[in-house]
Amino acid sequence: MTRPARLGRPTGPRPGFSRDDVVDAALGIGIADFTLTAVAKHLGVAVSGLYRTISSREDLLAACLERIAAKVDVPAAGRRWPDAVRAHAEAIWVMLDRYPGLAGVIMGVPWAHQLFAAPVAQACQVLVDGGLEVEEAGVVLDFVGDTVISTHAQIEVMRSPVAPSGPGGPTGLEETSRFAAAADRPALPEALTPNESWLERGGLDRKIEIIIRGVAAGLAPSATDTGGKPASGGDVSGRR
Structure with a gap:
């Protein structure tokens, strides 16, 4: 397109x-x-x-x-592919934070993502240089981009007052928590239960680490170094 x-x-x-x-x-x-x-x-x-x-x-x-x-940060050349994936995810998040509503525009305007072809192509080359095949790099960037953008869009909803209440009314998180607290609803895992992290990054860092682990699992041993993050078990949230 x-x-x-x-x-x-x-x-x-x-x-x-x-x-x-x-x-x-x-x-x-x-x-x-x-x-x-x-x-x-x-x-x-x-x-x-x-x-x-x-x-x-x-x-x-x-x-x-x-x-x-034109202002999107591209992962630095010479990085191993897992570190480049993390850097790319962070760059997308920073961009979306800088321009509120951008996540919705990218998701809602069919051609919008095409305007980001240049930084994505550069990031793809960094991943290839870092050990991935071209097709693998493309799929990883697509998956990571979708994950970051959809997560940010949902968090914007959680931060905002629920229409038509307007400013000062309950936020999306407050309304979600109210529905989740209903006595007749089954309990969900912690990651799916409304909490304050849904106003920040939610489970984004954990999701990115799961993507990296999944890709690494399908690669040859020489390409499976995940850059110091746990490859299985342990804390894969990536939080600083």
Whole structure:
């Protein structure tokens, strides 16, 4: 899938603001929340004036995602593949924390992930250089990306007030805990029981270690070094 085609060409005289200014305004409002009306108001121009630098909201969203993708940290070359996987997962998490709502955008806009092809390709090469085959590296990055993004999206829900209560109302975690406490519901393992970690990283670090162990189990002995983390049993949470 390729980047969405622009719906038209910017027209009219050169404006007093740049395309970068429009992207700055959109990101300042929020990657998931901006509207062209809000962006225009932020810049002090009419909505029609925006079309001198962008062709549509879709075009602006793509520009925002390109800006974000350009700032994603790529695992350093020379790392063993397990360490590169951990670094990649952390880089995605930091990116999502920096731009609230981004996880939902990536999950909800079919082409959004394509704008991150460059950093993912670089991370893939680091994993290959670190001992994985190309196809294995691709699957690992896909699995890790899905895991981090979906975990972050769920945590954003847990942190936010439940609609339509609005600010000051119960959060998603509080409502989840209320339902979980119902007497007629069966007990679940600790990892599936609502707790304060669901407002931070949840079980993300443990999930990443399980992915690494699973991949290592299918590799030749020379490629199974998990980088000092427990390969079986013990604490695989990876928490510092």
